[in-house]
Amino acid sequence: MAFHSAFRAPRSAFLSRRDLFHSVPGGICGAALASLLSTERVRAEGAPHADLKPRAPHFPAKAKAVIHLFQSGGPSQMDLFDPKPDLDRFHGANYADKLAGEIEFVQNAGAIMRSPFRFARHGKCGAPVSELMPRLAGVVDDLTFIRSMHTTNITHEPAVYMIQSGKITPGRPTLGAWVTYGLGSENQNLPAYVVLDDPKGLPVNGVENWQSGFLPPVFQGTRFRSTGSPVLNLKPDTERPAAVSKVESDLRAKLDALHKRERPNQPILDARIASYELAARMQMEAMDALDISKEPRATQEMYGIGREPTDSYGRRCLIARRLVERGVRFVQLYINKHIWDTHTDIAADLKAACDRTDRPTAALVRDLKDRGLLDSTLVIWGGEFGRLPIAQLPPDKDERKAGRDHNKNAFCTWMAGGGTKPGLTYGATDDLGLNAVENRVSVRDWHATILHLLGMNHEHLFIEQNGLKEKLTGVEDAGVVKGILA
Numbered sequence: 001m002a003f004h005s006a007f008r009a010p011r012s013a014f015l016s017r018r019d020l021f022h023s024v025p026g027g028i029c030g031a032a033l034a035s036l037l038s039t040e041r042v043r044a045e046g047a048p049h050a051d052l053k054p055r056a057p058h059f060p061a062k063a064k065a066v067i068h069l070f071q072s073g074g075p076s077q078m079d080l081f082d083p084k085p086d087l088d089r090f091h092g093a094n095y096a097d098k099l100a101g102e103i104e105f106v107q108n109a110g111a112i113m114r115s116p117f118r119f120a121r122h123g124k125c126g127a128p129v130s131e132l133m134p135r136l137a138g139v140v141d142d143l144t145f146i147r148s149m150h151t152t153n154i155t156h157e158p159a160v161y162m163i164q165s166g167k168i169t170p171g172r173p174t175l176g177a178w179v180t181y182g183l184g185s186e187n188q189n190l191p192a193y194v195v196l197d198d199p200k201g202l203p204v205n206g207v208e209n210w211q212s213g214f215l216p217p218v219f220q221g222t223r224f225r226s227t228g229s230p231v232l233n234l235k236p237d238t239e240r241p242a243a244v245s246k247v248e249s250d251l252r253a254k255l256d257a258l259h260k261r262e263r264p265n266q267p268i269l270d271a272r273i274a275s276y277e278l279a280a281r282m283q284m285e286a287m288d289a290l291d292i293s294k295e296p297r298a299t300q301e302m303y304g305i306g307r308e309p310t311d312s313y314g315r316r317c318l319i320a321r322r323l324v325e326r327g328v329r330f331v332q333l334y335i336n337k338h339i340w341d342t343h344t345d346i347a348a349d350l351k352a353a354c355d356r357t358d359r360p361t362a363a364l365v366r367d368l369k370d371r372g373l374l375d376s377t378l379v380i381w382g383g384e385f386g387r388l389p390i391a392q393l394p395p396d397k398d399e400r401k402a403g404r405d406h407n408k409n410a411f412c413t414w415m416a417g418g419g420t421k422p423g424l425t426y427g428a429t430d431d432l433g434l435n436a437v438e439n440r441v442s443v444r445d446w447h448a449t450i451l452h453l454l455g456m457n458h459e460h461l462f463i464e465q466n467g468l469k470e471k472l473t474g475v476e477d478a479g480v481v482k483g484i485l486a
Contacts, residue, residue: 149446313356
């Protein structure tokens with residue numbers, strides 16, 4: 001929907017202002033306008049801040065920007081980064097009865113199942129990586145693996161809410177919203193928080209993954225499309241010479257100023273007028289940021305652009321790099337919801353998921369490092385939980401098509417850059433990969449650590465809401481994982 005400028009000509013005018021500027025690029029997506037309107041409302045109510053101007057962190061930061069590669073569905077830790085020799089040793093042994101008291105449910109449970117994939121150690125750090133991720137194996141010396149993650153719920157929807165917002169219930173600000181609330185943005189011509197979702201489908205919980213909750217809407221994620229126009233209704237229908245565009249813009253500004261003088265103390269009016277300035281800036285910079293045709297062909301090939309199945313994810317990884325280069329604070333990538341949820345046929349389905357993401361992900365880490373951006377950019381990878389060490393059988397009980405059910409007690413994530421210790425594997429699970437047992441890291445610890453790397457104390461990043469100091473990490477115990485800090 002296009003929104004028009006606040007000035008309106010008298011009803012008796014022969015030519016309405018809408019007609020006059022019918023061909024003027026006066027529109028902008030509704031989210032931008034809503035954010036501006038909310039900014040004025042919250043300012044009037046006395047909130048600490050409700051804009052995207054850059055703000056100093058609580059203490060010197062290691063990272064200035066975040067790229068979150070969210071793998072919705074629950075990647076299998078013992079098939080990717082956490083090999084378990086005991087799964088080979090006890091393959092086929094009954095274990096489902098022992099799990100009954102440790103997890104909420106086991107559907108179509110089978111016996112202990114070894115990984116169908118081979119592992120090898122890579123890099124100077126010797127980190128083990130599955131054969132499914134040969135490209136990522138080439139950059140392990142830049143990664144920090146956390147093997148001891150655990151969460152609170154075994155169902156996708158609440159577990160995704162937890163990893164995104166720190167609670168298992170909807171309606172709360174997400175990690176990206178909190179980051180931009182705390183730090184603002186270094187680039188006022190682009191959204192501070194950009195979402196690059198999968199054209200093949202939204203993840204579990206849909207657009208709630210990047211909501212601002214009770215924070216002003218200016219801090220919610222803005223979806224950019226990876227092909228075509230990045231934001232609908234942003235580019236003018238017809239191109240005009242620069243001189244003509246400037247005359248139109250100046251005239252519109254004068255008319256709006258005249259209208260505003262006659263209606264003082266109307267913050268909604270001010271916000272609508274300000275939306276035009278944002279629209280003009282985004283028309284130039286958003287199109288440039290997403291134009292990957294400017295990248296060398298060798299760079300595009302490194303990301304897997306122009307080939308399947310890596311083209312879509314590769315485009316979005318490359319765009320993420322281009323956005324943080326331009327000062328965007330938080331960029332979030334999604335892969336559609338089904339590929340990591342390997343309940344059956346894990347041998348084929350997990351390979352397909354890695355085939356889509358391995359090359360682009362490794363290229364992003366390598367590219368950031370080559371450009372000197374990895375030190376100031378925190379890359380985080382992971383899903384909402386892990387998988388079980390036993391087989392989950394399909395309805396026909398065909399063991400050749402077995403998969404793994406959900407596991408909230410253990411999963412693996414990794415970080416790169418942004419002040420993390422490269423080439424480190426932190427924490428451990430038990431012999432079967434069922435439970436995190438050494439240096440356990442909760443989701444709240446993970447959130448606190450991300451904020452710390454960005455120069456923010458999770459206890460001091462809050463907003464007063466209904467008499468409470470609401471925080472990303474809530475009221476439960478949360479601590480920075482100091483063992484992964486460089």
